[in-house]
Amino acid sequence: MDSFSLAALLIGLTMVLVSGGLYILDRRGRRALRPAEPEASQEDDGAGLDERAAAAFTDAVMARLGERLGGEGVVLNRQNILQFEVVARQGEPIMVPVGRLMVACQNNPAQAEASIEAFLGGLVALLSEADPSRMGWEEAQRALLPEMALRPTAASEQGVSFPFGHDLEVRLVVPSARRALVVTTAHLERWAVRPEQARKAALANLARRSAEVPLMEHRDEGANTLYIYESQDGFDASRILLEDRWRELVERHEGRLLIAIPSRNFLIAFTDSNPEHGEHIRARVLDDWMDDESGRLTWKLFEATYEGVRPYEVTLH
DSSP: OOHHHHHHHHHHHTTOOOSOEEEEEOTTSOEEEEEOOOOOOHHHHOTTSOHHHHHHHHHHHHHHHHHHHTSSSOEEEEEETTEEEEEOSSSOOEEEEOHHHHHHHHHOGGGHHHHHHHHHHHHHHHHHTTOGGGOOHHHHHHHOEEEEEESSOHHHHHBOEEEEETTEEEEEEEOOSSSOEEOBHHHHHHHTOOHHHHHHHHHHHHHHHHTTSOOEEEEOTTSOEEEEEOOOSSOTGGGGGOHHHHHHHHTTSSSOEEEEEEETTEEEEEEOSSHHHHHHHHHHHHHHHHHOSTTBOOSOEEEEETTEEEEOOOOOO
16 A cells, blocks of 8 residues: 555545545536645644744654554654654555644643544554454454445454444455454453444444534535534444434524435435435435445435434335
């Protein structure tokens, strides 16, 4: 895997995500993502921050990462006050910015330790290939994530999974640099934990990780409100499991709030206040589902309710 791809995965895994992007729906109804051009900011280059404090924060994160890695042939070099370099035994160096992490810790001190742990957990998972077989439960419970997948699959037969509806399942995985590694019943036996316990840990990690992922809100010309997750971290569809977030949005709107997860890296929710435009959005969902062969999930819809997210039985035409 090249340095660019690995760095992109790293950013997704460690919650240090670009704060926004511009989502364009073209005339054919297909979606396109045009990320905002990166700009120099306080979070990124340290402007406006206490330089000594920023450098000390970066050094502390590097030291904790070094302790977690335990001398596994990885060299850490600080590049500037809010960025350091990770040089593994194989592959090109990875640049790790920590400015957004520092700002997140400053803005929410109560969650600072959890944010740093999630950041370090993502880095360790990438650098060590995150083999669940070598993890203890203390480390695994910080790394587990829920991944949406089609069922039945080969992984379903040996992996830990839960049915979700519309021929989908939620399986438990540990992210790594090349692929998400499926957690099996043998892993749970080794950790001495129950499937439901592991599932709760995965959902808690997803919620914590998603706190810094932008949920883009857009109002189209037909007065429908759209909500989009497209961080490209492999778990955008999994955010359909964040029921507290969807419950909050249900309370803000009249009528139905429908959710589509055509692929693993795309989630769109929309209100159905305008039936004609709702049909147009559903057609775009079908288009997205057909376009993404590698991460394809379902073109069918789900409905967010006060009781939770459930399959919506009116299918596309």
